[in-house]
Amino acid sequence: MITGPNELRRLPSVDALLRHSELTDLQHALGHRAVANLARRVLDSARAAIAAGSGAPSLDSLIHEVAALAAPLVAGPLVPVINATGVVIHTNLGRAPLAPDAAAAALDLAQGYSNLEYDLDAGSRGSRDRHLEWLLTQVTGAEAGLAVNNNAAALLLALSALAAGREAIVSRGQAVEIGGGFRIPDVMRQSGTRLVEVGTTNRTYLRDYEEAITPETAVLLKVHSSNFAIVGFTHEVGIEELARLAEERGLCALDDLGSGCLLDTKQFGLAHEPMVQTSVAAGAGIVCFSGDKLLGGPQAGVIVGRRHYIDRLRRHPLARAVRIDKVTLAALVATLRHYLRGDAERTIPVWRMIATPLANLGERAGRLAAALAGEVIPGRSTVGGGSLPGQTMETRLVALRDSAPDALAARLRRGRPAVVARVDEGRLVLDPRTVLPEQDDALIAAVRAARQS
Ligand SMILES: *Cc1c(COP(=O)(O)O)cnc(C)c1O
Numbered sequence: 001m002i003t004g005p006n007e008l009r010r011l012p013s014v015d016a017l018l019r020h021s022e023l024t025d026l027q028h029a030l031g032h033r034a035v036a037n038l039a040r041r042v043l044d045s046a047r048a049a050i051a052a053g054s055g056a057p058s059l060d061s062l063i064h065e066v067a068a069l070a071a072p073l074v075a076g077p078l079v080p081v082i083n084a085t086g087v088v089i090h091t092n093l094g095r096a097p098l099a100p101d102a103a104a105a106a107l108d109l110a111q112g113y114s115n116l117e118y119d120l121d122a123g124s125r126g127s128r129d130r131h132l133e134w135l136l137t138q139v140t141g142a143e144a145g146l147a148v149n150n151n152a153a154a155l156l157l158a159l160s161a162l163a164a165g166r167e168a169i170v171s172r173g174q175a176v177e178i179g180g181g182f183r184i185p186d187v188m189r190q191s192g193t194r195l196v197e198v199g200t201t202n203r204t205y206l207r208d209y210e211e212a213i214t215p216e217t218a219v220l221l222k223v224h225s226s227n228f229a230i231v232g233f234t235h236e237v238g239i240e241e242l243a244r245l246a247e248e249r250g251l252c253a254l255d256d257l258g259s260g261c262l263l264d265t266k267q268f269g270l271a272h273e274p275m276v277q278t279s280v281a282a283g284a285g286i287v288c289f290s291g292d293k294l295l296g297g298p299q300a301g302v303i304v305g306r307r308h309y310i311d312r313l314r315r316h317p318l319a320r321a322v323r324i325d326k327v328t329l330a331a332l333v334a335t336l337r338h339y340l341r342g343d344a345e346r347t348i349p350v351w352r353m354i355a356t357p358l359a360n361l362g363e364r365a366g367r368l369a370a371a372l373a374g375e376v377i378p379g380r381s382t383v384g385g386g387s388l389p390g391q392t393m394e395t396r397l398v399a400l401r402d403s404a405p406d407a408l409a410a411r412l413r414r415g416r417p418a419v420v421a422r423v424d425e426g427r428l429v430l431d432p433r434t435v436l437p438e439q440d441d442a443l444i445a446a447v448r449a450a451r452q453s
Contacts, residue, residue, distance in 0.1 A: 007050045007054075007055055007056040008047060008050055008056070010056040011043060011046055011047065011050075011056055011062075012043075012059060012062065014036055014039045014040055014043065017039045017042075017043070017059075017062060017063065017066065018032070018035060018036060018039055020059075020063050022063055022067055023035055023039070023063060023066055023067065026066075026067065026070045026074065029070075029074045030070060030073055030074060034070075034073070035066065035070060038066050038069045038070055039062075039066050041069070042062055042065045042066050042069070043062070046062065075416070079416060079417070079418055080417045080418070081093055081094075081417065081418045081419070081420055082417050082418070082419045082420070082435055082436075082439050082442065082443050082446065083420055083434040083435065084419055084420060084421040084422075084430040084431055084432075084434065084435055084443065085420055085421065085422055085431060085434060086379070086380070086381035086382065086395060086397075086422070086431030086433055086434055087381070087382050087383075087384035087385075087434065088350050088353045088354060088381065088382070088383050088384055088385070088433070088434055089259075089292075089293055089294070089350060089383060089384045089385025089387065090384055090385065090434070091384070091385050093420060095290075095292040095293060095299070095385055096292040096293065096295070096296045096297060096298075096348075096349065096350050096385075097349040097350070097436065098296075098297065098298060098331055098335070098349070099296070099334065099335060099338060099347050099348050099349060101334050101347075102297060102298070102330075102331040102332075102334035102335045103331065104334075105330040105331055105333070105334040106298070106327045106328070106330045106331040106334075108330070109326055109327055109329075109330040110326075110327045114326055114330075116128050116326045116329075128323075128326075128329065129146055129147065129324075129329070131333060132145070132146070132147060132329060132332065132333055132336075133145050133146060135333060135336040135337065135340060136302065136304050136336065137304075138340055139262060139277075139336055139339040139340055140262070140276045140277055140280050140287070140304045141277050141280045141281060142280045142287070142304035142305055142306075143305070143306055143307040143310075144304070144305065144306065144307040144309075144310035144311070145302065145303060145304035145305070145310060146303050146310060146313065146314055146319075147291065147300045147301065147302050147303070147324045147328075147329070147332055148300070148301045148303065148319070148322040148323060148324055149299070149300065149301055149322045149323070149324060150290065150291075150299055150300060150301045151256070151258065151260075151288055151289055151290040151291075151301040151302075152182055152187065152301065153301050153322035154288035154289075154301030154302065154303045154322075155184075155187055155256050155288055155301075156187055156190060156191050156318065156322070157301075157303070157313055157316060157318050157319060157322055158254055158286050158288060158303060158309075158313060159187065159188060159191035159193045159219065159221075159254070160191040160192065160193075160316060160318050161309075161312045161313045161315075161316040161318070161319075162218055162219055162252050162254070162285075162286070162309065162312065162313075163191065163193040163218035163219040163252075164191055164192035164193060165192055165193075166193065166194065166216050166217065166218035166219075167193070167194045167195075167196050167214065167216045167217045167218060167219075168188060168193045168194070168195060168196065168217075168218060168219040168220070168221045168254070169196045169197075169198055169209055169212050169213065169217060169219070169220050169221065170184065170188075170195060170196070170197060170198070170221040170222075170223065171197070171198060171199045171204035171208070171222075171223075171236065171237070172197045172198065172199050172200055172201050172204065173199065173200070173201045173202060173203075173204060173225070173230060173234075173236070174221070174222065174223040174225065175195065175197050175223075176223065176225065176228070178226060178258065184223055184256075188221075193218075193219070194216070196212050196217070198211075198212045201230070202230055202232070202233055202234045202235075203233070203234060203235040204235065204236060204237060205235060205237065206237050206241050206242075206245060208237075209237065209242065209245060210245065213249055213251070217249070217251055218251060218252065219251060219252050219253075219254050220242050220245065220246045220251055220252070220253045220254070221254045221256070222237075222239055222242055222253070222254070222255045222256065222284075223256045223258075224255075224256060224257050224258045224259070224274055225389075226258035226259060226387060226389070228389050229389045229390050238282075239253065239255050239274075239278070239279045239282045239284055240282040240283070242255075242284075243279075243282045243283035243284050243285075244283065246283075246285065247283060251285075252285035252286060252309055253283070253284045253285050253286075254284070254285060254286045254287075254288075255279045255284040255286070255287045255288070256288050256289075257274055257276060257279060257287060257288065257289040258289060258290060258293065258387070259273060259289060259290065259293040259294040259295075259385070259387035259388075260276060260289025260290050260291070260293055260294055260295040260302060261273040261274065261275050261276065261289075261294040261295075261387065262275060262276055262277065262294075262295065262339050262344070263275075263294075263339075263344060263345060263351060265294075265354075265388065268354050268355055268393070269393065270354070270383070270388055270391050270393065271388055271391050273294065273387055273388050276289060276304065280304060280305070284305060285305050285306050285309050286303060286304075286305040286306070286309050286310075286313075287303070287304050287305055288301060288302065288303045288304075289301075289302050290302070291328075291332055291335075293385045293387055294350060294351075294383075294385075294387050295335065296335060296344070296348035296349060296350040296351060297331060297332050297335030297336070297348075298328045298331040298332055298335070299328065300324055300328055300332050301322075302332075335348065349436065353381075353433050353434055354383065354393070356433055358394055358395070358396065361395050361396045361432050361433055362376065362396040364396075364432040364435075364437070364440060365396035365397060365398050365432050366396075367440065368398045368430065368432060368440060368443065368444060369398045371444045372398065372400060372444060372447050372448070373400075374398045374399055374400040374401075374430075375398070375399045375401075376396050376397070376398060376399075377396070377397050377398075377399045377429075378394065378395075378396060378397070379394075379395050379396070379397035379429065379431065380392035380393065380394060380395060381393045381394075381395040381431055381433045381434065393433070395431055395432075395433050396432070397429045397430065397431050397432075398429065398430040398432070399424075399427040399428070399429050400427060400428040400429075400430070400447070401426075401427055402427070402428055402451075405423045405426060405427055405428045406423055408428050408450055408451065409421055409422075409423050409428055411450040411453055412428075412446060412447065412450045415446050415449055415450055415453075417439075417442060417446060419443060419446045419447070419450070430443065430447075
């Protein structure tokens with residue numbers, strides 16, 4: 001019969017466990033103390049199991065348990081993923097992949113010093129975002145611009161600087177939740193702005209705004225309904241009308257565009273996504289949008305508009321708290337240069353994916369299907385990421401038959417690189433549109449490995 005004290009004596013010490021070669025390798029990666037703590041945890045639970053009447057686990061199984069706890073820590077929390085979902089701007093998969101030179105610019109700047117706030121000609125303190133501002137004025141037509149952490153911060157800063165202690169008027173249909181718990185009314189409260197909702201969920205007219213204006217009003221806010229569509233009996237006030245009303249009454253028309261689209265989506269067979277240049281030309285005082293949605297750059301909040309408003313934002317204390325870092329700034333500048341040169345749809349990954357011709361997708365799907373004994377079937381990709389809700393693009397999918405497609409999908413997610421795919425009608429489906437072309441071979445290898453494991 002197994003007796004507790006004897007079984008306890010069969011357990012190795014922490015040090016003995018750590019001397020095993022599999023665990024010495026982990027100590028190189030994570031340091032001695034972290035692996036020793038994991039070993040202690042495993043031995044503690046073995047002792048608890050023995051106290052409850054179990055036998056002592058073997059040395060191999062103890063080592064295996066420590067290694068299993070350590071493995072995700074070695075990989076780190078973030079690992080590269082091949083996005084085979086067909087959702088171009090996938091919020092859960094890190095939104096926009098960077099263009100190669102945007103990534104290179106970020107890496108370059110990260111590894112050394114830079115003239116971030118230094119004027120190299122004058123040899124004295126300079127401005128961190130003068131070049132960015134120039135680029136923003138060129139590509140959007142605005143008088144001035146700056147960038148912060150993300151678009152949520154951009155909206156918070158704009159409302160704090162322009163409307164704290166006063167009122168901002170917003171259509172009831174736009175006082176919405178954007179996703180991930182980001183709610184427009186909450187941001188407004190946080191900024192100290194009083195929210196005045198006008199109209200009804202489906203219909204709001206210019207006179208609704210007009211009638212709500214009081215001496216307390218500072219901002220007329222428009223929020224793009226990024227991730228839903230209200231269809232049928234609806235009416236919204238366009239930015240042109242709203243900007244004109246704001247101008248007449250000495251108010252700021254603030255347009256939160258969300259996706260930050262600088263190219264006309266209609267040329268790719270999609271519905272029209274509101275463009276930054278249009279809002280600027282319409283006379284919006286402030287236009288804000290994300291850096292990592294349809295702009296296709298790094299996580300950032302971009303703010304453009306009238307010089308006097310932008311200056312007020314820049315001087316507000318929150319601007320310092322939400323400022324963009326140099327690595328992001330480098331990537332954002334490199335991204336904007338593609339728009340300046342007019343090659344964005346060929347160089348920026350999200351646009352390249354959206355613009356990929358069907359024939360090209362069919363060819364790649366054919367090659368993947370041949371390598372994986374799959375079948376090419378028609379399907380639909382989506383833009384995602386809070387742009388063009390409900391809009392889809394025709395694509396060619398690779399369908400793989402498998403007796404347990406969900407289990408195969410799970411093994412693909414656990415592989416390295418991880419692959420995220422869809423399961424549809426009992427088949428695993430891969431959409432080549434969102435797989436970077438240089439990842440096709442890695443995708444083939446990943447599927448083969450997942451099938452064998
Ligand atoms: C996505 C979005 C935001 C939030 O932008 P982040 O860059 O994710 O902070 C705000 N407003 C609108 C309309 C959006 O679509």
